[in-house]
Amino acid sequence: MAHDTPSTSARSTVRPSRRSIIGLLAAVPLAGAGILVASEDADANADARTAAAEGTARGDTRADRDTRSPGPIPAGLRPGGELDRFVANLAARDEFSGTLLITRRGRTVLSRAYGMADRRRDVPITPDTLFALASVTKLFTAVAVAQLVQRGRLSYASTVGTYLDGLPAEIADHVTLHHLLTHTSGLGNHQQAPGFEEAAATWTTADQVMDGTLDFIRRMPLSFAPGAANLYSNSGYHLLGTIVARVCGRSWFDYARERIFRPAGMADTDFVTAPRWRRDPGIAHPYVKQPSGERVDDVAGRVFIGTPAGDAFSTASDMDRFARALLRDKLLAPPFTRTLLGGKLPLGLPTSGPPPKDPSPTGPSPTGPADPPPGGGDPRPQAMFQCYGPIGAVLADRWTFGHGSGAPGESTGIEMFPHGEWVIVVLSNYDQDTVRPVVGMARRLVAVAG
Template sequence: MTRPTSRRTVLGALGAASLAGTALVAAPGTAHAAPPKDLRPGGAYDRLVAGRAAQDMFSGTVLIAHHGRPVLVCAHGMANKDQSIPNRPDTVFWLASITKTFTALAIAQLVQQGKLAFHDTLGAHLAGFPTEQASTVTVHQLLTHTSGVGRPAIGGGTPPGLDWNGFDEVMDGTLALIRQTPLQFTPGTRYAYSNDGFFVLGAIVAKVTGQSYFDYIRQHVFSPAGMTRTDFFSRAQVLANNAIARPYWTQRDGTRADFITSPYAPYTTGPAGGAYSTVTDLLAFARALTAGKLLDPAFVDVITSGKHALPPSQPPSQVEFYGYGYLNTILNNRRIVGHSGSGPGAANRLDIYPDLNWVSIVLSNYDTTINPIIELERNLVTR
């Protein structure tokens, strides 16, 4: 039996007054055509999301904005099934790998300030790595998943570090494991998605700035972007906070269980995937990023432009590249930048359309695929 679905469409309260003054918002006096009907409340996109929620195939919150103004915001499903708390437009979700956009941005901020360079080697900033890694792996390769650093993405047995109970302990323990792991391949010769590589980047941020990675991101990304409900939360903090959606991961028998209460939930997934946020905070991030409030526009172009060609994937596109912590997709001759985020009980997507002034955000506390939702959104925006 499908769980009751909660749905709210919120436009007026999230309207233009709070969103003005950025590059995604129209200049004063500039008129814009009305958003397509299929992207507005009751349109084809809204109906698809609601239909999947009614089948218990989606639980979460979506937001679509044009020129900085929300066109559609709706929430479905339950944030906490045990306590019958529905998802809402302001529900906080685990972002998983969307966190990588913040880590990459922090590196680019430090490059812009002249404190490090993309061609710097790993050993120029961090000690304790084998010479093979320290002298050959570059920041560029870490950002593009071409470094060969870290443990294979898929392994057997219980993940290490489940007994770590502090942000510093997670960072130090993960770095120790990475230092003991041989390179998977010669740096720069292939692409292999690496969460460990982004832990290394987080450690570089901490070393160069003298702050913890987490404090640096709070101070130099979340705060200037106006992301007031975004933070890095520990497992215990998630359990204690009813504003945060519980991640429901799919079991072998098709049922769903609360991942955060499982014995496999880590304290945090750190610089690779440990941030939590809302759809409105991610819209604020997209506005700040494209307006040059977080990074000079020239450097925004650097990190969001394609660096490594990726093979065909879903949802379909003409071409897809990985940049510096950002995916760069072209569909119907239009550019889309952002990132996905997935894990046990999480399926997320941030899509920014720089030349069309659209932003789409999907945050889900199910790990059921959201590709049909993303595919329709992209086709409606770019057609």
């Protein structure tokens, strides 16, 4: 059984380490880089001025938003309440290892940490532990695309061939950025391509990961005509990140650090290399459950670095900062935030039975459980939509936006409620769907709170 280490104090009294991010990846050398960077900086300043001006027009200052009373907190969400006891019980049975953070309007409601980041070295998980995010990383990619649409550098309606060469005509000429963002491109998951795992095991640089993955995608046929169906696609989001890099003339990793993590105040978030993952005690190792029930450390089998489709690394508090930065229009001007969060494609609502399984290593988990979570009373979504990145659900007549994902030894979930500005973050180093019942119960309690 894992050694459980619950955080017994409120998260607001625990300050993240704010470790300075070490540049593990060299910037891609570019001709005329000074001009490109100057242009990007000017764009960033213009974005900030636009967002500030629109916020002022709403009579809305940052001070107003940060100091509002969080309002009444349901007993079930407080320390010692229903959710707290439920997670503690899961951890005691070795069914949960990770961190939980719930905030309202930036104030901590509940923060807990259980389990071990590295069992061999006896390193416990703390609120500052970094976790692989799996496909929750796609939220950053969607924001990056929206930022460039806002600046006129990209168009949602443009085809992939407008920005990338070397792709077959059926992709280059017919798949649009809209298709990629909504998983309606017809592309699938390159991890399932013959030879991918063997090739990925040999990659030792970020460029090899990005370019090698792109080479596999170039050889993938479409499963259906773009727009004709919905198929979750890691390949589509890799293409989106590659387009961001090509248009901006810098690496995807540098763009994410400079234009998303830094403005959101996510000082501990980064794309971590496999060698650092193995040696850094502040990063949770992935523990994969075997048929025998034993959990085995699988960090040695990981790809050199994550991609725009999955495996950035973050803490619960940094993901809370990201959610609030997005909801408060700090990353995008308000119309583009609304565009990103707007429902694009209706999704079916499961009514019973176990949650659907996605075969991809970083495939999604729906943001809500198929069956009511423990405690009952889960208000079922009245409607669900694929947005540009997250899944949006109408729950108790209010919008909530989230993304759940997982892989062997990785399970993550984030849920954002614009009404009341609730944020739920659950990160785990156990297998896919570990966080599902925790997010489900937390979402029920928040929905009841209103």
